[in-house]
Amino acid sequence: MKTRNTLQKKIIMEAMEKLFHPTADEVFCEVSEEYPAISKATVYRNLNQMAEQGTLLKIPIPDGADRFDITVKNHYHIRCSCCGKVYDVDMPYFSNLESQITDAHGFDIKSHEIIFAGICPDCKLKIEKSTKKEK
Amino acid sequence: MKTRNTLQKKIIMEAMEKLFHPTADEVFCEVSEEYPAISKATVYRNLNQMAEQGTLLKIPIPDGADRFDITVKNHYHIRCSCCGKVYDVDMPYFSNLESQITDAHGFDIKSHEIIFAGICPDCKLKIEKSTKKEK
DNA sequence: ATTTATGCAAATCATTTGCACATAG
């Protein structure tokens, strides 16, 4: 199935370059400003298509909407369990991790994904403040 | 907030012992046979409560319903991208992985999660068969 | 007695889909 170069696709890609790990909805909001007629379904369809083609990376987020990343190079993510924001993790990629698995029930392993969870600096501050108030 | 020991909680835990990495819905189906009056909301509420208390492990699954695991000990998972089934991975746990991260934007890292993706033996067979047919 | 839990239905949120129409190649 050959894909086509539509105006929508181009604008969505431009939005991806501006935004940082956006959700489909965030892309939709950004694109809407320049091109109000666009449909959210089109945004989803194009993001998914690009992810399949390897132009984008789709990052599944536990307890939240998927996020998309222009950085296609393999890397890991960390998510704030308080506010949900996602950042890249500066850590070497385990390129041989898949070959380390001895007993994976005969799986053909294709990829792996590491997601760290923690509290971001902003939320740390917020929590400290609200803890003080409680006293 | 102190929790109570209800009949529902007990039956849900029993179902968890029988099932393997079930989704909330699978637990609901299993429990319904013995106790048809149970509500799906009760199943969700109890599974989440037990996960918070550390009695169960909640495994977020990319592109699918969360799964719950009686094995609370830290371990990793592999998911078949074809049929969605999830298995445990027999691989040592990276207990010091979180301390390796140098630049995580000042995060307090609490935990990490590794999910492998691949094709399970069953689906491998299915794919081989259907490829033959296409010829 | 008081507070937590339950069952039900309705609400929510992210995402997908059917369909008629538009448009890229």
Place this chain on the structure above:
DNA sequence: CTATGTGCAAATGATTTGCATAAAT
């Protein structure tokens, strides 16, 4: 031309929530 893409609204699927009632402590 003709297959792929779009916009819209409705459908889906997982999960949560409001509320009146029930049950555990």
